[in-house]
Amino acid sequence: MRIYLDNNATTIVDRRVKDAMMPFFVEKFGNPNSLHSFASDTHPALKCAMGQLYNGINANQKDDIIITSCATESNNWVLKSIYFDHILNSEKNHIITSEVEHPSIIAVCKFLESLGVEVTYLPVNSQGIVEVATLENAITDKTALVSIMWANNETGMIFPIKEMAQLCQAKGVLFHTDAVQAVGKLKVNVSDVPVDYLSFSAHKFHGPKAVGGLFIRQGKRISPLMHGGEHMGGLRSGTLNVAGIVGMGYALEIANRYIAYEDKSIRYLRDKLEDALLDIPDVFIIGDRANRTPNTVLASIKGVEGESMLWDLNRSNIAASTGSACASEDLESNPIMEAIGADLDLAHTAVRFSLSRFTTEAEIDFVIEKTNEAVKRLRAISSSYAYTPKNHKSEL
Amino acid sequence: MAFEDLIGGSIWDEYSQKVQDLMNNPQNQGEITEEDAERIGGKLIVADFGAESCGDAVRLYWVVEEKTNIIKEAKFKSFGCGTAIASSDTMIQLCKGKTVDEAVKITNIDVEHAMRDNPDTPAVPPQKMHCSVMSYDVIKKAAGQYKGVDAESFETEIIVCECARVTLGTLQEVIKLNDLKTIEQITDYTKAGAFCKSCIRPGGHEEKEYYLVDILADVRAEMEQERLKNIADGIVTGTTTATFADMTIVQKLKKTEEVIDEFIRPMLIMDGGNIEIIDIKQERANIDVYMRYMGACVGCASSSTGTLFAIENTLKEKLDENIRVLPI
Ligand SMILES: Cc1ncc(COP(=O)(O)O)c(C=O)c1O
Numbered sequence: 001m002r003i004y005l006d007n008n009a010t011t012i013v014d015r016r017v018k019d020a021m022m023p024f025f026v027e028k029f030g031n032p033n034s035l036h037s038f039a040s041d042t043h044p045a046l047k048c049a050m051g052q053l054y055n056g057i058n059a060n061q062k063d064d065i066i067i068t069s070c071a072t073e074s075n076n077w078v079l080k081s082i083y084f085d086h087i088l089n090s091e092k093n094h095i096i097t098s099e100v101e102h103p104s105i106i107a108v109c110k111f112l113e114s115l116g117v118e119v120t121y122l123p124v125n126s127q128g129i130v131e132v133a134t135l136e137n138a139i140t141d142k143t144a145l146v147s148i149m150w151a152n153n154e155t156g157m158i159f160p161i162k163e164m165a166q167l168c169q170a171k172g173v174l175f176h177t178d179a180v181q182a183v184g185k186l187k188v189n190v191s192d193v194p195v196d197y198l199s200f201s202a203h204k205f206h207g208p209k210a211v212g213g214l215f216i217r218q219g220k221r222i223s224p225l226m227h228g229g230e231h232m233g234g235l236r237s238g239t240l241n242v243a244g245i246v247g248m249g250y251a252l253e254i255a256n257r258y259i260a261y262e263d264k265s266i267r268y269l270r271d272k273l274e275d276a277l278l279d280i281p282d283v284f285i286i287g288d289r290a291n292r293t294p295n296t297v298l299a300s301i302k303g304v305e306g307e308s309m310l311w312d313l314n315r316s317n318i319a320a321s322t323g324s325a326c327a328s329e330d331l332e333s334n335p336i337m338e339a340i341g342a343d344l345d346l347a348h349t350a351v352r353f354s355l356s357r358f359t360t361e362a363e364i365d366f367v368i369e370k371t372n373e374a375v376k377r378l379r380a381i382s383s384s385y386a387y388t389p390k391n392h393k394s395e396l
Numbered sequence: 397m398a399f400e401d402l403i404g405g406s407i408w409d410e411y412s413q414k415v416q417d418l419m420n421n422p423q424n425q426g427e428i429t430e431e432d433a434e435r436i437g438g439k440l441i442v443a444d445f446g447a448e449s450c451g452d453a454v455r456l457y458w459v460v461e462e463k464t465n466i467i468k469e470a471k472f473k474s475f476g477c478g479t480a481i482a483s484s485d486t487m488i489q490l491c492k493g494k495t496v497d498e499a500v501k502i503t504n505i506d507v508e509h510a511m512r513d514n515p516d517t518p519a520v521p522p523q524k525m526h527c528s529v530m531s532y533d534v535i536k537k538a539a540g541q542y543k544g545v546d547a548e549s550f551e552t553e554i555i556v557c558e559c560a561r562v563t564l565g566t567l568q569e570v571i572k573l574n575d576l577k578t579i580e581q582i583t584d585y586t587k588a589g590a591f592c593k594s595c596i597r598p599g600g601h602e603e604k605e606y607y608l609v610d611i612l613a614d615v616r617a618e619m620e621q622e623r624l625k626n627i628a629d630g631i632v633t634g635t636t637t638a639t640f641a642d643m644t645i646v647q648k649l650k651k652t653e654e655v656i657d658e659f660i661r662p663m664l665i666m667d668g669g670n671i672e673i674i675d676i677k678q679e680r681a682n683i684d685v686y687m688r689y690m691g692a693c694v695g696c697a698s699s700s701t702g703t704l705f706a707i708e709n710t711l712k713e714k715l716d717e718n719i720r721v722l723p724i
Pocket of ligand 1: 008009069070071072073102104149151152178180201202210
């Protein structure tokens, strides 16, 4: 048995989703933009999938939901097109984001900075979220865009997106949210939350990899990043990923059906795991659990370095993470720990468990047992818990 | 490199079997108390290196017999990833039974080699090499404590790249001798900068006192100064060791004029002609001397044949094989 608790990195594709995608590889392989029956074969399923996406986030028919190759593309698109459309040759020159965004936001901001754009990276509080007042103070009349994530991938902490979107709306500043960790896990309703742009990604809600989307509110269109043919109304060229779109639409519909289940049963399992972690001395959990996506817990285990924890868990066939999947080859500490102002000694001790609707109680019980064993073993080796002779002063 | 880099592998796949086994089952992990030391019959030394805030910390325990300076027992505790634990464990194994003076000679390279499954395959991936450096540093720390001296005193040279143990002196010498121009070349020649990469430029995993980019820039600047000075000295004394090709344009022009004055102009003037040098350009391997005929030479039939060859051959012989003379 292998146990997968790294669902914030990617998820298993729901079998029903896979089955729905299968016909579009061989039987119905046509290019939807051609003029013949092979093309028409794909149209009903595509229309249906687009409908599922619009319904899934409660978008208006007049809004756009443009299919992209991933959320990284969606994020790049918004930031770069805002630069071209609203900053270059304009009075505005300022973008606001947060310190804890995904690299697909941070790295683009760094790139835009190299082109002369001013970027403010808002700090988070000890809960790991940006406060509305912090945002309000940062907005100036030069601000072209605010981009703040809906929920954080590492902590699961949910940001006050509705208030922030309303604030930006009132101030006439465009607002984008990276909702990758929210869509399919939380109720995301763009008719209630006045965001202008919203990114999401199918593989985070049991859909296929390499297909994502960007919601663009009516009247807030931006220039395309991918120029080419007339696909997606000319906004995003490239022959449509028919199977991917079909899979993403269906995956979102199914995921939304499970939101109540996840909020109750997966939250229960997550809390059970979290309580067990808290029973271990010197374990510290990041962020109030009531304000987190119900599947995520980020724990700091004093004296246990993150990679060695993953090593021991992996030996027990348990998959977890020390942070962003993109950074797992990296030697550096988990940036979120620094951002929330945690004790420096804890910077390398973060372990993230992220569950899904496929997680079972038996799995969680096993994970609790193995985590305890790993902590015990690694702390026995750890210098943080080592004997110090009376006359020894531990300097650097 | 490109193919290898496109889909990142797991760093764990690059750990040797020995590293993996030691991570799973360290042999020398533990602590030694004062009572233990007394029983074993030696002095307890406890040294710390690294910091949890940096991701790696190790504590070393030694019991040293004072009569013989032999390390009778050794143990470690470590906060760190698998390679840090395995390196610490190996380091302890290498210390045991040695004298303190022998132990300070153990380097991170020795530790890494001891963890290899076969002699030609590194035990850890490049970015984990610095874990073994810590083992080396903590030994120096312990030895310093035992002898009552500063740990730095065991290091007679300045080490710039700790992973590959490359000294400042070596780097300066290699850059000069091989005329190295890029960081990649330095890494190819010395392995400096091939591992954790902290020493290449500021902003890496660790803060350094010396960075390869600065060393390269300094040495290159020094080489350039030396080159100019040599040429200048050579021209003044007439015993130049610098070749014509190495000279600056101004120097080349002067030198060419000298040769023309001595060997060519007198003949041309006898026939009522002359030449004037317009420019000298380095064209890949060639040195092109642009000149203009004056007086009787203009329109002379031989100016594009015999005379031209004579001028070119004289310059070739006296200055450089690769000179081409181009009349305009
Ligand atoms: C918050 C967040 N934004 C963006 C992404 C990138 O998504 P994708 O893999 O679709 O590019 C991720 C996934 O790692 C994420 O967690």
